[in-house]
Amino acid sequence: MTATSQRVVTTRSARAGAHIGRHGQTIAIAVMLVVLLVFFALSADRFATAGNMLNLMRQIAPTLIVAVAMTFVISTSGIDLSVGSTVALSGSLLAIVLKQGWDPTLALIAVLALGAAVGFVNGWFSAYHGIPPFIVTLAMLSIMRGTALRATEGYSTPIDSELWIVQLGQGRIAGVPIPAILAVLIALAGWVVLTRTPFGRYVIGLGSNGESLRRTGVNIRKVGLAVYVLTGVAAALAGVLIATRLSSGSSNAGSGFELEVITAVVLGGTSLFGGRGSMLGTIFGALTLGVIANGLVLLHISPFYVQIVQGAILLLAIFANSKVWTRFGAVRK
Template structure:
C-alpha cells in the first residue's frame, strides 16, 4: 500500500515537473510561438480565400522560392545578432547570378563555376567585414555602398542584359533537380539551416556572435578576437548570398544583374520578424525560418489572388514596419 502511494506521488511530481518545464520553454520561446501562430492563421486564410493555395504544385513552387531566401536569412541572422546589418546581399545575389551565366557561356566547367561564384560572394563579404571590423565603419554605411558597387559590377559584366544558360548544363540540377523526390534547393536550405542552428547554439563561434551583439567590449576583454568573428560573419553572409544567386540562376535558366532588387529588405524583415534582436545580442534560426515562410506565404497567397504587385509591395513594407516595432518593444533599444 505504501509502495503504491509512493509511486503515485513520484508520478505526480514527475508530471508537475514536466508541466513546469513546458511552461518555462513556452515563456522562453513565446515570440517564436506567437509568430508560428500567425503563420498558421495566414496559411488558413489563404487556403479559404483561394482554391489553388494548398495544391501540391503551389507547395512545390513555394518551397523552390523560399529556399534561397532561407539560405541568406540564416547568414543574416548571424550578422544581425552581432549588432550589424548587411544591405548588400541582394546585389551579391545578382552578381552571383550574372557570373554563373557568363562563366558557363565562356566554357567553364560546372564545378569550377560553382567554386568561383561562391568565392566571389565570400570575397564581397570579406570586404564588407574587413571595413566594418577593422576600420569601425558602421555596417549600414559599408553595406549600403556595397549594395551599389556590387550591383554595378553585375551590370558591367552583363551589359544590363540577361545571359541564357544552356538547357543541357549540369548546373541546372542545383536549381530544379531533385534527390529522393526532394528539390535540391530545399536540401541545400535545410543543410544550411541545420549548420546555422548548431553553429549559433552549440559552438564557441555562436557564443561569440551573441556576445558581441550584447556587449562587444566585454567579449573583447575576455580574450576573443571580435574583429575576426565579425569578418567571418560577413564572409558567411556573402557566400550564402552567392549560393542563393546560383540557385536562382539555375532555376530561371539565365543570369541577370537585375534580380534581387529589394531582396535584402525581405530577408531583414524575415529575420527581425522571426525574433532576432534588431540591435544584436539574441538570434534564432528557427524564428528566421518562420519569418521567411510568413513573408513567402503572404507574397504567394496575394499573387494567387491576383492582387496588384504594387499592393504586395505595400503589404511587405507594412510587415517590415510592424516587425521592427514589435522587435524593439520585445528586446528594447540598444544603448550606444
C-alpha cells in the same frame, strides 16, 4: 495543497513563463504562419496542392539560405544591405563564364569565392576599422549592382539547360526540389552552430557586450569578419540557385532581396540591436513571407502589393522587437 507542492507548482509556472518570454516572438510568428496557411488554403483553390507547396519551397529557398546567414550578422548588431546586389552579380557572372565555356564546377567555385570576397570586404571595413556596417554594405550594394550592370550591359545572359549545374535550381530528389533540400540543410546547420557551438555563443556575446567578450580572450574582430563572409557566400549561393532556376543570369535579379531577408530575420525574433538571435524564428519568418507572396498571387492580387506588405511587416516587426517584447520581458522579470 502543502507548502512543498505549492513551491513546485510556482517553480514550474515560473519556468514556463520564462520559456514563453524567451521564445515569445518565435511562438507568435509560428502562430501567424499557421493562420496564414489556413486562410490561404480556404480562400485560394490551388494553394494547398502538392504542386504549389513544392513550388513555394523552391521559391523561398534563396531567401531562407541568406536569412540563416543574416541571423548571425544581425545577432552581432550588424547588418548587410549588399546581399541583393551580390545575388545579381553572382548569377550574372555565372551565366557569363558558362557562356564562355568554363567548367560548371569551376564556375560554381569561382562564384562562391566571389561571394566570400564581398563578405570579407564588408567584414574587414566593419570589424577591423569600425566603419558602421550600414554604410559599408550600402556602398557595396551600389558597387555590386553597378558591376553586374556593367558586366551584362543590362541584358540577361542565358544558361545552357544541358549543363549539370542547372539541376541546382531546377532538379529534384525524390520529388523534392533541390533548392529546398539545400535550404533545409543550411538552416539545420545554422541552428546547430548558433545554439550548440562556441562560435554561436561568441556571435550572441558580440551583439550583447562585445567588450566583455573581448576581455575573455575572444578575437571579436575575427568573429565579426566571419559572419559577413558567411553572408557573402550565402548570397552567392542564392544567386546561383536563382540563375539556374531561371536558366539565365540578370543584373536585375535580387531587387529588394535584402528587404525580404532582413524582414524574415527580424520577424522571427532576432534583435536588430544584437545580442539575441532565433534561427527557428528566422525559418518561420522566411516561410511566412513566402506564404504571403504566394497566396496573394493565387488570389490574383497585384504582385506590387507584396513589397508594400513586406515593408509594413518589417515596420511592425521592428516595433514589436523593440517595444512589445522588451516590455514583456521586463514584466516577466
